[in-house]
Amino acid sequence: MKTFIGPKLRRLRGDSAQTQAQMAKALGISTSYVNLLEKNERSVSVPVLLRLLEVYGVDWRDLVEDDDTAKLADLRGVLQDPLFETGRPDLTQLRGALTHSPDLAACFLRLHQAYLAATDQLMSMASAGEGAQAALPKAPEATVHNFFRKHHNYFHELEIAAETFWGGRRVATDDIYAALKDRLRESLGLRVRLAPVAEMPGTLREYSEDRREVILSEALDHPNRVFQLVHVIGLIEHKDVLDSLMSTSGLTDPQGRARCRVELANYFAAAVLMPYGAYLDEILSSKYDFDHVATRFGVSFEQACHRATTLQRSGARGVPFFFLRIDKAGNVSKRFNATDFQLAEYGGACPRLDVHTSFRTPGRIVSQFVEMPDASRFFVFARTVDRPSFTRFAQDVRLAVAMGCSTEHISAIGYAEGHTLSDTTVTPIGINCRICPRVNCDQRAHHAVVRSDPVDERRRGATRYGS
Structure with missing residues (x-):
């Protein structure tokens, strides 16, 4: 596999205040080779990578780490904004931009985020009235989502810490709760106490350093009691790992x-x-049967x-x-x-996703094939989940979760058995109504920002936004 490091090598040379000739001399290669490497016209060899480590002290993994997949997805998503409807770059151009001008691409993404924030701020000010003070900093959930996505939603340090958690002992699923309390x-001098709902209304778990105890609400079911105890242990025992990742x-x-x-x-x-290993084996052998896997691991x-x-x-x-994960109003509460x-980062999810209709059939899997505006297709399945309810007067706290993957993976998914793209309906969807270009969608909730479609007063479309 060829490895290209052009922009990163150019940045390293700039940080070292060197000319191409000076870097070539330090690495023991020709100036023309450095030039070709920086232009991504030559792939880097292992000896040169090792020499870079020796001379400049840079970890070769920092040079060859490929985060272009996530950035390419971000660029493709941003360019679905109707603002770019004319002259939208194709996939080849986007790959070229990431290869040759990654910093420019990153600046473009930041600029579009600022544009979205400014647009929402203006809309908020307009709805609040003249003179309203509307400051809309990026939500914590959005910044955390971006951090996790940058890491491809995988943290090796935490996986290693988890693998050594039991110190080589095997603990049966039905013994884990008692083992965690012990x-x-x-090890930590903390007592676990189960408290009545009336004692801690509106709270499911509390860790009190002063009283040296972890209090769990009776409203938690057994799997979530176990989860909360491991969570607390992680916060305490692996503080250094968390601090390192946070940095x-x-x-x-x-x-x-x-x-x-x-x-x-x-x-x-x-x-x-x-x-990791046991879960991956089980999930593959069961063809992603999440009810089965949930039972298997408690x-x-x-x-x-x-x-x-x-x-x-x-x-x-x-x-x-x-x-x-969405609530009954369609708000995205976890992603x-x-x-x-x-x-979707702003607003709710597309109403044409069947995750919304899963509320009609609680506890049942609902699946569909969907197509994004850029013609990419995904298989999506959804099911409702129930959260703790504290009193008989409260509404049921029911949410819905959706899982989706590219259609190229459907042979591995049991929920897709009996369905093929050739014999099933593919539902056209968007990110959300705010930037969806599908003008004639019968589920449109409001006019897409930056669109200025003329309104024909003599004609009524499928919605009040189409004519």
Whole structure:
């Protein structure tokens, strides 16, 4: 496999304040070879990579690490904005931009994010009235999502920590809860106490350093009680690992950092309860039967689904999925992504996704084939999940989770058995109504921003936004 490092080599030379001739002399190669490497007209050899490590102290993995897949998906998603409807670059041009001008591509993505934030701020100010103070910083969930996606939703350090969690012991699924309580008491001096709902209304878990105890609400079911205990142990025992990962996140605001630490601890808890190798073997052999896997590992359906998005270890990868969780109003409350599918950051998910209709059939898998505006196709399946309800007067806390993958992987998915693209309906969808270019969609909730389609007062379209 050829490896090209042009832009990174050029940046390294600039940081070292060297000419191409000076770098060539330091590496023991010709100036013309350095020139060709920087232009990506030659692939780098292993001896040159080793020489770069020796001379400049750079880890070769930093030079050859390929994060272009996620960036390419981001670029393709951004360019679906109707703003770029005319003169939209094709896939070859986008790959060329990432290869030869990655910094320019990154600046373009940041500029578009700023444009979206400014647009939403203007819309917020307009709805709040003249003189309203509307400041809309990027939500912590969005910054954390971007951090996880940068890492392809896989953190090797946490996986290694999880693999050594039990110190080589085998703990049966039905013994884990007692083993965790013993560990908290004997190793960390913490008592686990189960509290009535009335004692901690609106709270499911609390870790009190002063009282040296972890309090769990009776509203939690058994899998989530176990999950919360591992989460707390991860926060305490692996603080250094979490701190190290946080230092690379680029997050500076307290809300974002706190949210990121929580999600990293959740990642660790899932890795402990569903060990990478055993989970991958089970998920592949069952053809991604998440009800079966949840039972096998003593976790919830949602936890089993979420874990599948993290199977991105080199040499042992699972099917790349995106994960989406919505409430009954369509608000996206959690998202993780290991695919090219563009998940909504602003507003709700596309109403044509059947994850919304899964509320009509609680607990049943609903599946569909969908097509994005760029013609990419995905297989998506969804199911409702129930969250703890604290009192009989509360509404049912029911959410829906959706998992999706590129249609090239459907042979590995049991939920897709009996369906092929040639004999099934493919539903055209968008990211969300705000930037969806599908003018005549009968589910459109509002006019797409930056579109200025003329309104024909003599004609009524499928929605009030089409004429």
